[in-house]
């Protein structure tokens with residue numbers, strides 16, 4: 001890899017971190033953090049490495065890599081960089097600054113996988129990121145929403161409203177249940193304190209196998225005492241926890257509408273209600289963009305379904321060490337000299353890695369070279385999951 005023409009380096013010290021934070025915010029057309037807000041923003045960097053690019057005029061681009069973990073198919077949890085706060089000063093865009101910062105990050109990280117949330121869909125594919133999980137946002141009209149009689153409701157739900165207790169419990173509970181599905185991650189306690197400061201009065205509904213975090217606001221211009229609820233997080237380790245938390249949230253008085261933000265695509269809400277049309281999907285979005293930084297390590301870390309092994313050739317323009325052929329089968333994945341049966345780019349392998357879509361869909365879209373037709377259905381069975389992968393944490 002060639003050396004960048006700009007000085008790109010890891011920042012140290014609070015002053016530099018504050019400058020990078022302000023630069024990123026200006027890229028999102030937001031003023032710098034005030035003195036009152038800064039401590040929480042600084043605290044959210046408790047597991048972060050911040051890279052910035054400089055030229056004669058000072059700091060011109062920045063990227064934050066939060067040291068996190070990612071849950072994989074099969075249950076293993078591996079180190080992962082949650083990349084955020086990416087921005088290039090508006091008078092220095094489209095000159096390769098982001099490309100340099102990205103390369104520096106990918107060259108320097110020890111995490112086998114990086115993920116991010118994209119502001120725009122056209123930016124990150126060139127750096128080897130593909131869409132690996134998707135979400136839907138749903139609204140439920142509480143007037144119509146009643147769980148049917150056989151819904152698996154059991155166990156108590158405890159409402160936590162004391163804000164000190166919320167601050168103490170939230171990171172701990174999300175660490176426990178945030179990785180229930182492949183695609184789940186764990187963010188630091190400092191990150192959650194920033195979220196809590198930003199979001200205001202949040203409450204928790206805690207079941208023995210799950211948690212929901214929600215806020216309620218009065219409807220503007222509506223009838224008196226009419227409220228809407230936003231459920232920003234709901235993690236449940238069992239179907240019973242999902243049903244019980246759902247019943248609790250839908251039953252809170254004076255709330256006319258509940259919005260569940262960024263849910264898994266295959267969640268069973270419609271099946272739990274007597275009237276499935278009480279659930280309205282308002283948005284389906286890409287969620288996790290995933291980059292396999294160390295392809296051999298990442299392929300070896302997840303498990304696979306039952307099928308004939310297949311040989312996949314990986315194309316990676318940015319990280320040549322990843323290039324080559326891999327034998328992927330029920331027993332795992334490793335490099336091989338055998339002839340390739342399927343060939344694809346690292347961004348599409350990243351997109352298929354957690355099982356969000358079968359490889360045959362990528363082939364249908366012209367994104368996989370199928371050199372041996374029998375390998376495609378086998379690859380679908382190998383990469384397939386019973387449940388949609390999902391993260392549920394916006395960082």
Ligand SMILES: CC(=O)SCCNC(=O)CCNC(=O)[C@H](O)C(C)(C)COP(=O)(O)OP(=O)(O)OC[C@H]1O[C@@H](n2cnc3c(N)ncnc32)[C@H](O)[C@@H]1OP(=O)(O)O
Nearest residue numbers: 027084085086087088093094095096097098099116119122
């Ligand atoms: C994970 C997150 O934090 S997401 C937040 C991302 N940040 C933002 O959206 C803030 C506003 N935007 C920005 O700060 C900048 O425009 C960035 C960071 C998106 C891009 O930075 P730049 O330094 O301009 O990118 P760079 O010059 O390296 O571009 C590399 C390539 O990507 C393309 N590209 C960059 N940004 C975009 C975009 N928004 N849309 C389409 N193409 C883009 C460039 O045209 C270039 O293409 P080429 O290699 O074919 O010439």
